[in-house]
Amino acid sequence: MQLGELLQWLSLGSKTGTLLIDGRGVEKRVYFQDGRIASTSSSDQREYLGHFLVSHGFITEEELKMAMEVQEESQILLGKILVMINAIAESDLLRLMKKKAEESIYDIFLWTEGDFEFVEGALPDQKMVPLSLDVTGIIMEGMRRYDEWQVIRQRVPGSSVTPEIMRPLDMEILSDREKLIVPYVDGQRTIEEIALHTHNAEFTVSKLISEGLRTGTMRLVASRPEKQPPQALGPGVSEVDHFLQRGKAQLKDDPQAAYRMFKVAHELDPSDGRAAESLRDAEREIKAALERDGVSGEKIPELAVSMQNLTQMPFSPHEGFVLSRINGQWDVKSIMKISPIKELEVLMIFHKFLKDGVIHFKGR
Numbered sequence: 024m025q026l027g028e029l030l031q032w033l034s035l036g037s038k039t040g041t042l043l044i045d046g047r048g049v050e051k052r053v054y055f056q057d058g059r060i061a062s063t064s065s066s067d068q069r070e071y072l073g074h075f076l077v078s079h080g081f082i083t084e085e086e087l088k089m090a091m092e093v094q095e096e097s098q099i100l101l102g103k104i105l106v107m108i109n110a111i112a113e114s115d116l117l118r119l120m121k122k123k124a125e126e127s128i129y130d131i132f133l134w135t136e137g138d139f140e141f142v143e144g145a146l147p148d149q150k151m152v153p154l155s156l157d158v159t160g161i162i163m164e165g166m167r168r169y170d171e172w173q174v175i176r177q178r179v180p181g182s183s184v185t186p187e188i189m190r191p192l193d194m195e196i197l198s199d200r201e202k203l204i205v206p207y208v209d210g211q212r213t214i215e216e217i218a219l220h221t222h223n224a225e226f227t228v229s230k231l232i233s234e235g236l237r238t239g240t241m242r243l244v245a246s247r248p249e250k251q252p253p254q255a256l257g258p259g260v261s262e263v264d265h266f267l268q269r270g271k272a273q274l275k276d277d278p279q280a281a282y283r284m285f286k287v288a289h290e291l292d293p294s295d296g297r298a299a300e301s302l303r304d305a306e307r308e309i310k311a312a313l314e315r316d317g318v319s320g321e322k323i324p325e326l327a328v329s330m331q332n333l334t335q336m337p338f339s340p341h342e343g344f345v346l347s348r349i350n351g352q353w354d355v356k357s358i359m360k361i362s363p364i365k366e367l368e369v370l371m372i373f374h375k376f377l378k379d380g381v382i383h384f385k386g387r
Contacts, residue, residue: 046137
C-alpha cells in the first residue's frame with residue numbers, strides 16, 4: 024500500500040489511533056485524532072526536538088546539553104525548559120514542533136519499503152501538544168519531495184560522496200538552516216558526515232549540494248564505496264538467518280561485533296522477533312563489558328594523540344562526530360546528550376577510542 028493512500032484512508036475514515044511504520048532501522052509513529060494528524064514520534068535521534076532545533080539554529084549544542092540536564096533532574100518537557108531558559112520563544116517552539124512533525128512524515132515518502140500497522144484507538148499516555156495537521160497537504164508535499172529526491176539522486180548519487188565549494192555562494196538566497204550547513208562543506212566531509220555534524224537529514228544536505236552542483240558553485244571531489252546490500256546465500260538460508268548465526272557465534276567473545284550482525288538482521292526484517300531479542304542480548308553483554316573496562320557517563324575524555332596524527336587515522340562518520348565533541352570539559356554523558364547517535368553506540372565508540380589509545384579519561 025502506498026503511503027499516500029494509507030494516510031488518505033485514515034483521514035477519510037476519521038480514524039483515531041496510532042500508525043506504526045518500520046523501515047531502514049527506524050520506527051516512526053503517527054498519531055491520528057478524528058482523521059487529522061495530532062503528533063508524531065521517531066526513533067531517529069536527529070528527529071528529536073532538541074536536535075531539530077539545533078539543525079535550525081534556534082539553540083546550540085551547549086544549550087541542548089544544559090536543557091537535557093535540567094530535564095533529567097526535573098522531568099519537565101524539553102520544549103518547556105527551553106522556553107523557561109529563554110533559549111527559544113514559545114511561538115517559535117510551537118511552529119517548529121509542527122514543522123518537525125511534517126518533516127518526519129515527508130521522510131517516510133523517500134523510503135522504498137517498510138512495514139506498517141494501525142492500532143485503532145491507541146494514543147500515547149503522555150500529554151501531546153495538539154498539532155492537528157491536514158493530511159491532504161502532507162500527502163501533496165510528500166509526493167512533491169519524492170519527485171524532488173529523484174532529481175537530487177541524479178546529481179548526488181549517495182551519502183558517501185564528498186562535496187566541495189568551488190566559488191562563493193549567494194548566502195542571501197539560502198535559508199537559515201542551509202547557512203548553518205555551508206561551513207561543513209569543506210571538501211573533507213561526506214554528505215553523511217555533514218548531516219551528522221549539523222543534526223540534519225540526508226535529504227536537507229543533499230538538496231543543498233544538488234543545487235550547488237546545478238549552479239556550478241560546488242563539485243564532488245571523491246566517493247567512498249557505498250555499503251553493498253547483503254546478497255542471498257542460496258536455498259534454505261535467508262539473509263536474516265545468516266547474520267543471526269554470525270552474531271550468535273561472536274556474542275561471548277566480541278559482543279560489539281555480534282551487535283552489528285544483529286543490527287543488520289533487524290534492519291533486513293524489523294518484524295523478526297529473533298533479531299530484536301538478539302539485539303537486547305548483545306546490548307546486555309556490551310554494557311557489562313563497558314562497565315568492566317571503566318567506560319561510563321561520568322568520565323571526562325581527553326585526546327591522547329596529536330591533531331596531526333588524528334588527521335591520518337581513518338574514522339567512521341559516527342566516530343568523527345564523537346571525536347569532534349571531545350573538549351576536555353564535557354563528560355561522556357554530555358556528549359551522548361547532544362549526539363544524534365544512540366547512547367549505546369556512543370559508548371561503544373568511546374570504548375574503541377580508549378582501546379586504540381586515541382583518548383584517555385581524566386584522572387586515569
